[in-house]
Structure formats: C-alpha cells, structure tokens
Amino acid sequence: MTPTYSVGLGPGQLWPAPVSSPLNGTRQLDATVDVPGSKSLTNRYLVLAALADAPVVVRGGLVSRDSDLMIAALRSLGVAIETGADASGGGVWTVAPGPLRGGVHVDCGLAGTVMRFVPPLTLLAGIAGDMGPVTFDGDAGARLRPMGPLLDALRALGATVDDDGRGTLPFTVVPPASVPTSVDVDSSASSQFVTGLLLVAPRLPGGLTVRHIGESLPSLPHIDMTCETLREAGIRVDQPDERTWIVHPGTLHFDSIRVEPDLSNAGPFMAAALVAGGTVRIPGWPRQTTQPGALFPALLERMGGRCELVGDVMTVTGDGTVRGITADLSPAGEITPTIAALCALAAGASELTGIGHLRGHETDRLAAIATEVDRLGGVCLAGDDSLKFGGAPRPDDADAGLVGAVMETYHDHRMATFAAVIGLRVAGVEVLNVGTTSKTMPEFPSMWRAMLAVA
Numbered sequence: 033m034t035p036t037y038s039v040g041l042g043p044g045q046l047w048p049a050p051v052s053s054p055l056n057g058t059r060q061l062d063a064t065v066d067v068p069g070s071k072s073l074t075n076r077y078l079v080l081a082a083l084a085d086a087p088v089v090v091r092g093g094l095v096s097r098d099s100d101l102m103i104a105a106l107r108s109l110g111v112a113i114e115t116g117a118d119a120s121g122g123g124v125w126t127v128a129p130g131p132l133r134g135g136v137h138v139d140c141g142l143a144g145t146v147m148r149f150v151p152p153l154t155l156l157a158g159i160a161g162d163m164g165p166v167t168f169d170g171d172a173g174a175r176l177r178p179m180g181p182l183l184d185a186l187r188a189l190g191a192t193v194d195d196d197g198r199g200t201l202p203f204t205v206v207p208p209a210s211v212p213t214s215v216d217v218d219s220s221a222s223s224q225f226v227t228g229l230l231l232v233a234p235r236l237p238g239g240l241t242v243r244h245i246g247e248s249l250p251s252l253p254h255i256d257m258t259c260e261t262l263r264e265a266g267i268r269v270d271q272p273d274e275r276t277w278i279v280h281p282g283t284l285h286f287d288s289i290r291v292e293p294d295l296s297n298a299g300p301f302m303a304a305a306l307v308a309g310g311t312v313r314i315p316g317w318p319r320q321t322t323q324p325g326a327l328f329p330a331l332l333e334r335m336g337g338r339c340e341l342v343g344d345v346m347t348v349t350g351d352g353t354v355r356g357i358t359a360d361l362s363p364a365g366e367i368t369p370t371i372a373a374l375c376a377l378a379a380g381a382s383e384l385t386g387i388g389h390l391r392g393h394e395t396d397r398l399a400a401i402a403t404e405v406d407r408l409g410g411v412c413l414a415g416d417d418s419l420k421f422g423g424a425p426r427p428d429d430a431d432a433g434l435v436g437a438v439m440e441t442y443h444d445h446r447m448a449t450f451a452a453v454i455g456l457r458v459a460g461v462e463v464l465n466v467g468t469t470s471k472t473m474p475e476f477p478s479m480w481r482a483m484l485a486v487a
C-alpha cells in the first residue's frame with residue numbers, strides 16, 4: 033500500500049540533530065507544537081468503528097505507518113474505509129462496518145496494536161460462518177515481539193492457531209464457529225493482549241470475561257483506555273477486581289469520534305523545553321485522559337521543568353536544568369525513552385523501574401538505551417526490569433560531558449526521538465534512519481526543526 037504520510041531520511045542516511053542549549057548561547061525556545069493524534073486511540077477507534085452498528089467518521093486520526101497498517105488490515109477483513117484529511121493533516125476517515133471475512137493476509141509491520149488487536153477479530157468471521165484461515169506476518173523486528181499468551185488465549189477460545197510453536201509472528205488463525213464466554217491470559221509481557229481480547233468482546237454472543245493470570249501487568253492506563261473507548265461506544269464494562277474485566281455483549285454505536293493529540297509523542301517536545309531552555313506549548317491537551325503521556329507534566333516537574341495547563345494548552349518551561357529522577361514507569365513504558373534521554377543529560381543519577389517488558393517493544397529498548405548512552409560516553413546500566421543512569425559525566429559542561437556520535441535507532445521511532453533530545457545538548461549527534469519516526473510521527477524531523485526555528 034502506498035503510504036499516506038511522508039517518510040524522512042531512511043536506513044543508512046544520517047540526520048544531524050540540531051543543537052539548542054542555554055549553556056552554549058543558543059536562543060531560548062518559544063514554540064507551540066501541534067502534535068498529531070494518539071496512535072493508541074486512533075487504532076482502538078478504527079477497530080471499534082469497524083464493529084459498530086453504522087458508518088462513523090473518525091476525525092483527527094493519526095496519519096502514520098501504524099494507522100495505515102490498521103486501515104489496511106481492516107479493509108482486508110471486509111471493512112470499507114474512506115480516507116481524507118483535515119486542514120492540519122489529521123485523518124478524516126469514514127469507517128463503514130461490514131461482516132468480517134476470513135481467507136486473507138494481514139501485514140502487521142512493527143505495530144503492536146495491529147499484531148495484538150486484529151487476530152481476535154477473526155473470531156467474528158468464524159461466528160458468521162467464514163472459517164477461512166487468516167495469516168499474519170510483519171517486519172523482521174516484529175517476529176521477535178511476544179505474541180504467545182494471546183495466541184494461547186485464542187486457542188482457549190476455540191481457534192486453531194499455527195505458529196510452529198514459536199509464540200511470535202508469523203502465524204495463521206482459523207477461527208471457531210462459537211466461543212466460550214471467558215478466557216485467561218498472561219498479559220505480563222504486554223497489556224495489548226488484554227486489550228485485543230476486550231475490543232472484540234462486545235460482539236461475541238455472550239460477551240467475554242478476561243482474566244489476567246500473570247505476575248505483573250504493565251501499561252494499565254492503556255487497558256483503562258480500552259474500557260473507556262468501549263464505554264464511549266455504549267458498551268458495559270465491569271471490573272470486579274484489578275485483574276478481571278467483564279465486557280457485556282452489545283451494539284457499538286458512535287455519534288462521532290475525535291482523536292486526542294498523542295501525549296506520548298508530545299513528550300520529546302516537552303523535554304526539549306528543559307534541555308534547550310525556554311517554553312514549549314502543546315495545544316489540545318485533554319483535561320481528562322487515559323493516555324499514559326499524561327504522566328509527563330509531573331515527571332518533568334520533578335526533573336527541573338515547570339508545567340501548567342491553562343485552558344487546553346500545556347505549557348512547559350525550563351532553564352536548561354535537568355535533574356535525575358527515580359521513577360516506576362510500569363504504567364507508562366512507552367514514555368521511557370524520552371525520560372531516559374533526560375536522565376542521560378541530568379545532573380545526578382537516575383533509576384527507572386517497572387520496564388522489563390520494554391525488551392519486547394519495537395526493539396529491546398533497555399539494551400538499546402544502555403548501548404546508545406554508552407556510545408556517548410555516559411553511564412547507563414540495563415537490569416532485568418530497570419535502567420540506572422550515572423547522569424552526565426560533567427553536567428555543567430555545554431555538552432553535558434557527553435561526546436557526539438552516530439546514534440542507532442533500531443527501527444524504533446522512540447529511539448530516534450531519544451537521540452534528538454540528547455542532540456539538543458550534545459554537539460555532533462547524527463541519527464541513523466530518523467525516518468523510523470514514520471511509525472507514529474512521520475513529520476517529526478520538520479516539526480523538531482520548526483520548534484527550534486532552524487531552517
């Protein structure tokens with residue numbers, strides 16, 4: 033499928049990260065950054081709209097590789113989606129639900145939301161009498177991401193799943209004709225296993241009770257987000273205890289859908305205010321949200337910034353001071369790379385915990401972050417579930433005592449933005465394959481330069 037977004041510098045190409053720091057005399061930041069729609073909300077709304085009782089328009093959808101992959105997946109399953117855009121480039125998509133069919137192939141790319149939210153939808157084709165096998169595959173890196181517990185849950189629901197015993201992509205799902213009303217899943221490797229099952233649940237004849245049976249459960253706000261979007265569609269969701277969700281069967285209906293800006297993607301711009309000094313404003317900040325990026329203001333304040341929400345504008349102000357932090361990021365693993373970039377520049381040590389499952393993200397993020405900080409001459413140790421930072425070797429130096437280098441991005445959008453934040457302070461940072469940001473923020477390079485007012 034032809035991408036509907038632009039792709040920046042790709043594999044093998046280097047993007048020189050612009051420097052901007054009060055310590056080397058660069059002008060203070062004063063920028064307003066319009067952040068595109070939330071990836072997590074976009075791909076939930078697309079799925080739920082596809083299961084609704086009537087066509088619905090999704091406004092402010094994120095135009096990116098992950099949403100293109102979701103749109104393509106839903107189309108191949110039989111959903112009609114017309115795509116357009118608003119004046120600021122946000123997606124305006126009309127989703128017309130139809131009976132789901134089997135016998136198709138789904139490309140998951142590197143999108144966790146596609147590889148975990150789409151396989152359960154095959155159950156609906158089966159119930160409707162279409163037992164055609166659906167095959168799933170993705171990027172080389174996607175074949176390393178955990179899938180086993182979700183595939184086991186689909187088996188427990190009666191599907192035949194062939195993954196050659198790997199517990200990863202590629203795999204084939206043959207759905208059953210009927211499904212039980214409850215299922216257990218070990219979601220400790222990804223909250224998306226629970227979410228995938230909850231999203232399809234209201235359209236199963238008896239609804240579905242989903243029980244998490246693993247030790248820990250990361251990214252709880254993302255599961256809350258799933259429940260809230262189901263409730264928005266008029267579905268009753270009960271949570272009798274912290275590891276059980278009961279989704280009642282029902283008709284999904286939306287009058288309209290508007291996607292909030294992606295607060296996790298706002299993170300690197302907000303972090304820039306601390307590193308470069310000055311002010312960054314993020315319009316459209318929701319008063320209430322289930323997005324884990326809502327944790328940024330409190331974390332950035334602890335790290336030396338000031339954050340204030342006036343109306344719907346979040347204003348972040350900094351003076352170049354970055355302080356180390358100790359934080360449990362298990363509710364918000366996806367914001368770790370941004371906080372980690374600040375930890376690498378901070379005066380003082382930091383420890384981030386509750387993040388072991390990031391080893392199964394777009395890349396092994398704990399290893400990637402430790403390797404890249406080490407490459408710059410900093411200290412970062414990756415544990416099973418944590419990252420420990422020594423802090424900048426000479427924090428008062430203009431470049432925080434780190435040394436510029438070519439930074440790898442490992443096909444991970446958040447490793448590209450991680451490098452950009454560090455590059456504000458450390459001269460000579462060049463980012464390999466900044467185009468990997470097309471996963472969730474294709475315009476990142478030009479947005480970053482616009483924020484810094486550099487050509």
Ligand SMILES: O=C(O)C1=C[C@@H](OP(=O)(O)O)[C@@H](O)[C@H](O)C1
Nearest residue numbers: 072222223224250251254365366
């Ligand atoms: O449901 C979602 O939209 C997401 C859930 C989280 O996954 P994990 O629980 O695997 O970390 C998060 O990291 C990911 O970026 C998006």
Ligand SMILES: C=C(OP(=O)(O)O)C(=O)O
Nearest residue numbers: 142143144145366393394
């Ligand atoms: C973990 C992430 O993505 P995915 O939805 O592919 O899991 C992320 O965006 O940080």
